[in-house]
Amino acid sequence: MKKFYFTMQKLRTTIFLLSITALICSCNSTLQSFKKGQKRFDKGEYDLAIKDLVPVSNANYNTAVTNYLIAESYRLSNRPLLSANYYEKALAGGSKENDLRFHLAYALKADGKYQEAAQNLEKYLSGIPGKEFKIKAQKELDMLPEIENLAKQKTYIEIKPVSLNTTGSEFAPVLQGSDLIFTASRKDQTYKNNGLPFLGLYKAKLSSTTEAGTPELFSQNILIQNANEGTPAFSKDGKMMILARGNTGKSRDLSPDVDLYISRLADGVWSEPEMISVSDSLSWDGCPAFSADGRTLYFGSNRSGGKGGIDLYRANIDNSGRFGRPVNMGSDINTAGDEMFPYVTQDGKLYFASDGHPGLGGLDLFVATRKDGEISVEHLGIPLNSKADDFGLVAIDSTKGYFSSNREGGKGDDDIYYYENTQPGKKYIEEPPVIVKKDVPKKIRYFLAGTVSDINNKTLDSVKVTIQENSSGQAIEELYTSGSGYFGKARLEEGKSYTLISEKNGYFTKRENFSMIGKSIALESLTRAETDTTFLVAIKLDKPEVGKEITKLFEIAPIYYNLDKSDIRIDASVELDKIVQILKDNPSIKLELGSHTDSRATSEYNLKLSQRRAESAVTYIISKGISSNRIVAKGYGETQLVNKCADGVPCTEEEHQMNRRTEFKVLEIK
Numbered sequence: 001m002k003k004f005y006f007t008m009q010k011l012r013t014t015i016f017l018l019s020i021t022a023l024i025c026s027c028n029s030t031l032q033s034f035k036k037g038q039k040r041f042d043k044g045e046y047d048l049a050i051k052d053l054v055p056v057s058n059a060n061y062n063t064a065v066t067n068y069l070i071a072e073s074y075r076l077s078n079r080p081l082l083s084a085n086y087y088e089k090a091l092a093g094g095s096k097e098n099d100l101r102f103h104l105a106y107a108l109k110a111d112g113k114y115q116e117a118a119q120n121l122e123k124y125l126s127g128i129p130g131k132e133f134k135i136k137a138q139k140e141l142d143m144l145p146e147i148e149n150l151a152k153q154k155t156y157i158e159i160k161p162v163s164l165n166t167t168g169s170e171f172a173p174v175l176q177g178s179d180l181i182f183t184a185s186r187k188d189q190t191y192k193n194n195g196l197p198f199l200g201l202y203k204a205k206l207s208s209t210t211e212a213g214t215p216e217l218f219s220q221n222i223l224i225q226n227a228n229e230g231t232p233a234f235s236k237d238g239k240m241m242i243l244a245r246g247n248t249g250k251s252r253d254l255s256p257d258v259d260l261y262i263s264r265l266a267d268g269v270w271s272e273p274e275m276i277s278v279s280d281s282l283s284w285d286g287c288p289a290f291s292a293d294g295r296t297l298y299f300g301s302n303r304s305g306g307k308g309g310i311d312l313y314r315a316n317i318d319n320s321g322r323f324g325r326p327v328n329m330g331s332d333i334n335t336a337g338d339e340m341f342p343y344v345t346q347d348g349k350l351y352f353a354s355d356g357h358p359g360l361g362g363l364d365l366f367v368a369t370r371k372d373g374e375i376s377v378e379h380l381g382i383p384l385n386s387k388a389d390d391f392g393l394v395a396i397d398s399t400k401g402y403f404s405s406n407r408e409g410g411k412g413d414d415d416i417y418y419y420e421n422t423q424p425g426k427k428y429i430e431e432p433p434v435i436v437k438k439d440v441p442k443k444i445r446y447f448l449a450g451t452v453s454d455i456n457n458k459t460l461d462s463v464k465v466t467i468q469e470n471s472s473g474q475a476i477e478e479l480y481t482s483g484s485g486y487f488g489k490a491r492l493e494e495g496k497s498y499t500l501i502s503e504k505n506g507y508f509t510k511r512e513n514f515s516m517i518g519k520s521i522a523l524e525s526l527t528r529a530e531t532d533t534t535f536l537v538a539i540k541l542d543k544p545e546v547g548k549e550i551t552k553l554f555e556i557a558p559i560y561y562n563l564d565k566s567d568i569r570i571d572a573s574v575e576l577d578k579i580v581q582i583l584k585d586n587p588s589i590k591l592e593l594g595s596h597t598d599s600r601a602t603s604e605y606n607l608k609l610s611q612r613r614a615e616s617a618v619t620y621i622i623s624k625g626i627s628s629n630r631i632v633a634k635g636y637g638e639t640q641l642v643n644k645c646a647d648g649v650p651c652t653e654e655e656h657q658m659n660r661r662t663e664f665k666v667l668e669i670k
Helices: 002-042 046-058 063-076 080-092 100-110 114-126 131-150 570-585 603-622 653-657
Strands: 153-155 157-161 170-176 179-190 197-205 228-234 240-246 259-266 285-290 296-301 311-316 339-344 350-354 364-371 374-379 390-395 400-405 415-421 427-429 443-454 464-469 474-480 486-492 497-503 510-515 530-541 589-595 631-635 661-669
Touching: 002 046, 002 063, 046 063, 063 080, 063 100, 080 100, 100 114, 100 131, 114 131, 131 486, 170 228, 170 390, 170 400, 179 228, 240 285, 259 285, 285 339, 296 339, 311 339, 339 390, 350 390, 364 390, 443 464, 443 497, 474 486, 486 530, 497 530, 510 530, 510 570, 570 589, 570 603, 589 603, 603 631, 603 661
Parallel strands: 170 415, 197 228, 228 285, 443 530, 589 631
Antiparallel strands: 153 427, 157 415, 170 179, 179 197, 228 240, 240 259, 285 296, 296 311, 339 350, 350 364, 364 374, 390 400, 400 415, 443 486, 464 474, 464 497, 497 510, 589 661
16 A cells, blocks of 8 residues: 555656646747747748747737737738737737837728727827827827718729639739739749738730730749739830839848839840839839829839828939939828829829828728819729728729729739729718617617818818807807818707808808708618718818909809899899808908999990999998998999890890899908
8 A cells, every 4th residue: 555655646746747847848839939930020021920929829928029929910911900809919918019009090990990999099199109100190080080981982883803813912903905914922932021922923815804814924034033023014105114123032121122123125025124213222112103194203102201101202204214303292192101002094183092091991092183283182982992902093994994902802812803983973871771670769860071172172171160050040069170171070950950160261261051951861761770871061162362253152143133223132132141141251351342234225324333233232231230341342334244245236135134243252351
């Protein structure tokens, strides 16, 4: 018995020692995996780092650091959806990384979780935000209400995947005749950053808009197995190509060291690429594009002196083919985020991708237009945009083309899609239906939101929009536009009318009416217990300028007079009341009331008649409490006819009536 006791004790001791040894071995193995993953992360080998660190995370070793490194590896290899869970684990593990919540917010936004993203941005900004991300975080927080609104707006665009897509990455399509040239991860060697094959240039013959033949290598002279190459731009004659190349596969080259190269076509063969002068070897330079006339090169770069992240630049090309100095395209287009993949149409519109303008998540597609020296940027809506990255758009014409996306439902990482707009310029708001039981009472809430821009469609920030309920005269809400011109939301009541008063220094204060009468939705038509409906308005403001006629801006109907009369008609008094309100809202302006006559009677008589008409309008306005110092009566007689009805020209009474009018223009600005 004693012998058996000591034998059992020895056995238990052996088992204990073996357990301790196994635990030590396991800890050593976990520690080695952690160190290995950390080293690979530092070298930019993010996909390999993830493979080493995920088992370490599962073993709950150094949870704050391990999970943060995994999350960062997913983010830096452009897989934000996979990073959120590990950022949250890092937080739960006590991570003190300063910018963690900023990156978590972006990951949540990419998943369409806008409210959770906003909460993390607020917490990030309430702490000690990093200098690099502080402005971007505040702007993103300001934009989130507008993003929720964008998520409901859809366009009448149909999209279809192109047949050449695979489980790898295909993006940045370019049309050259019947060939679709594209960038794809199909090389023999693997890029350690994301675990995909290196990128190269390929081409496929299109048999229809979505069907392509077997892809083949674009050019053997362009190919380097251990480098990423792609996103080409072709000159107008197709004989010159600018492409991006970098990330050569060596450990020191895993940082984004991408540069722009030129290749020329001679006797059917593309030359060996050479770096061009506009490329900065110390920065990331990529996604080139030519203007329609081939005289300007556009590209993206994160070189110093930009607005933040990757900016769009342009460089002129002279007659000998030399590139001029790159110029940043300015803050109307570039933001603290990334702007990439430019494309310029024949009519001068600039399409590009950005994660700095208000968008649904990741890169979204935008179009910039210039009018009278002012640039406006417009989100291209759903379904061209999604929660994922949407980029690399090229147009066939004004209604159709191709673009790239890594959205859900695709075959692989990035895919190429064909799009066609069946109703250009139109959008609609779609609320997701939720079926409810018949006995559940239904409720509906109405809201008002909108945008404010100038007459050239440039969005205006910091505009105060006061929403006033007309029957009581009480202001129910005071809202301010964000940097993207968006304001909202204000709660409305059925059957009531409202006035929107928009104010910004340097612009006319303007009133617009909005009525809920006739806009109620029948409860029986609803498909869910609670429904929110938001009405959208677009407000235009203009700057006061001496000589500017204001009738069109303020939507004032023409002030007309009866034949040979100067008294104010009832219909005219309604419009003059609007002038009274404009003068009250804009105390710095002085107006001229210019009156006119038709061509009948003598010119001397008509000059006096027009003066009497102008003075009648002035008298009416003064009677409403406006100082006489702020309005001037001016008669022009028949000197400024608006149609053909001069002396001796036969005209109808309606045509003569068009000339018997009063107009309003700015005479002075204090």
